[in-house]
Amino acid sequence: MNKTLIIIQREFINRVSKKSFILLTILMPFVFAALIFVPLMLSTIKSGEQKQVAVIDHTGKYAKLFKDDESYRFVPTPMMLGEFKSDTTAFAAVIEIKADLLEHPEAATIYSRKEVPQGLSRIVNNTLDEQIRHDKLVKYNIPQLKQIMDDFDKSYDIRTVKWTDDGSEQESSAELAMLAGMVLTFLIYMFVMSYGGMVMQSVMEEKTNRIVELMVSSVRPFQLMIGKIIGIGLVGILQLAIWGIMITVIMSVAGVGFGLSNPDMMATSMAATPDMASDDMAAFMSALAGLNLPMLGLVFVLNFIGGYLLYASIFAAVGASVNQSEDSQQFMTPIVIVLVFALYAAMYSADNPDGPLAVWCSFIPFTSPIVSMVRLPLGAPVWHIVLSLVVLYASALALIWMAGKIYRVGILMYGKKPSIGEMIKWMRYK
Structure with a gap:
């Protein structure tokens, strides 16, 4: 266990100390904010000529x-x-x-x-x-x-209300729920794709440089694999936490600059139409509270970790089995296709969260981390979410075990790239 912690610490410190990580962590929130506000700013600039x-x-x-x-x-x-x-x-x-x-x-x-x-x-x-x-x-x-x-010409906007478990009424907003689900879905998709690939790249580099031959002389291959997966996962969690804080601050400051949250403007608007302003604000806050943010955050973290563990174990097994990045395409293509399918399934499930596509994809472990986050804000049954998480973590543990079997053999194998049949044989070795 101590050796695993040492590997986790090594992977974590090695990556967060890189200049590329520091620059990307600092610059990405500004890039994200620029993608939103720069087009908005440019669109308001007139040519100056009538x-x-x-x-x-x-x-x-x-x-x-x-x-x-x-x-x-x-x-x-x-x-x-x-x-x-x-x-x-x-x-x-x-x-x-x-x-x-x-x-x-x-x-x-x-x-x-x-x-x-x-x-x-x-x-x-x-x-x-x-x-x-x-x-x-x-x-x-x-x-x-x-x-x-x-x-x-006056338009009509019907009020939407949902009943809580105790029968009381609460303001709801399908648009707000859908937006929250899609943002969280995209975060999981981006995290799995980028940091899962980082695990594979790290394994391949150590195997190509023959560093791994020295490491496995004092550390079990399974400990090495688990240490890499957890260490890189913690790097991703740290980076996303920093991004979340910075984006919130930047968007708040930029919102004030564009008048989206200008106190004077809000005061003027509320003075002009106090009842309408207070009613709209109360409805928005009620709809936001109706999303059950603590539950949404908890399920997001659980899907976040479970999805990463499942795919990172596959990426680690692929990295240990091949010698060059070109050889990994044979195994990477199906994984990428599944992830892209999961993202599209989540998009289409937003309009029909109780349809067969949404329900079944939320139970399949390869798509559930992404699709479940769309269904939860839109009122998915609690037992669906619980069953989805149980299946996800059971599958992740099973894949970690199988990946460990492949890893311990493949990490010291050189020469031609193995077939899927050969990798299955490796899992049977004792």
């Missing part, structure tokens, strides 16, 4: 509907001019409406020497669509049409 758009309205009823904004200034024009088609024209685009769009929907066209910007198309479509809807209703001679249209 482009002119000519509006040729042969009906005389649509040109006045177009309102200028920061990006476009709409200029009514009596007819199509030849200069619109030249490179020297001052107009970025031309809107021509040849007839009443209620009777001739195809009578409106946008012309431009370049691809028509999506923003301009959206403005034109929304403006004309609103007028067409109004004209359709006018044909029915409905009194108080404006009031009816204002009422008609």
Whole structure:
């Protein structure tokens, strides 16, 4: 046991002291935040130039509907001019409406020497669509049409409530539950792929450098394998914990910078609509509490550890069986296919958490760590989660035992890469 702890300590210290680990741990949260906020910031930056758009309205009823904004200034024009088609024209685009769009929907066209910007198309479509809807209703001679249209445009959002075990009511949000499940699912997928591969790479490096021959003279191969798996797993847990703290801080600071959590803005909003603001905040907090965060965190950690142990043992066995990284592709391809399938199964299970795909994949140990995290926030039965964890850990222990059998033989085998049949024979050796 002491030797296993020494190996765990060696693997942990060796990896956390590397410059690559330190740089990746520090920089990745900033990269993650940049992927979110940089596009948001760039999308708010205008070109600084208000482009002119000519509006040729042969009906005389649509040109006045177009309102200028920061990006476009709409200029009514009596007819199509030849200069619109030249490179020297001052107009970025031309809107021509040849007839009443209620009777001739195809009578409106946008012309431009370049691809028509999506923003301009959206403005034109929304403006004309609103007028067409109004004209359709006018044909029915409905009194108080404006009031009816204002009422008609109001959207409705139904309140969702779920009953707790004691029969009380609690606000719920399927979108919030789905988001929480998908984030945790992706974390497990990323962790298993990256750190499981790190275990295999570490085993292959020591085998190729013949260092392992010296190590197994004083340490049992099984102890060496377990030490590597646990040591690298602790590195991953430490890194993810640091990422979680840093991302929370960065997102909070960036949110204030973008006004997403500006106290003054929130105070103004609540002063303007105190009842609505307080109700929305109370509903959000109630929906968040309805996720049962302690249970969600506990199951995430258990799936996190169980999934890593299961796949890391397979990666360790593969690393011990081959001599070069090219030889590992034969064994790695099925593993990667299973992990990708598990990720897609989780995505599709989010819409149908009680369907056969979600239920069966949450019981299969190779997919359950990923799929179960989507089902739990959406109300999966407790016995499903418990059974999933029992099967996962039983399978992980069985695979660790089998991987240890392969590891003790393969770690000292050199030459041609073994077949799957030969690896099965290694498991039978005593």
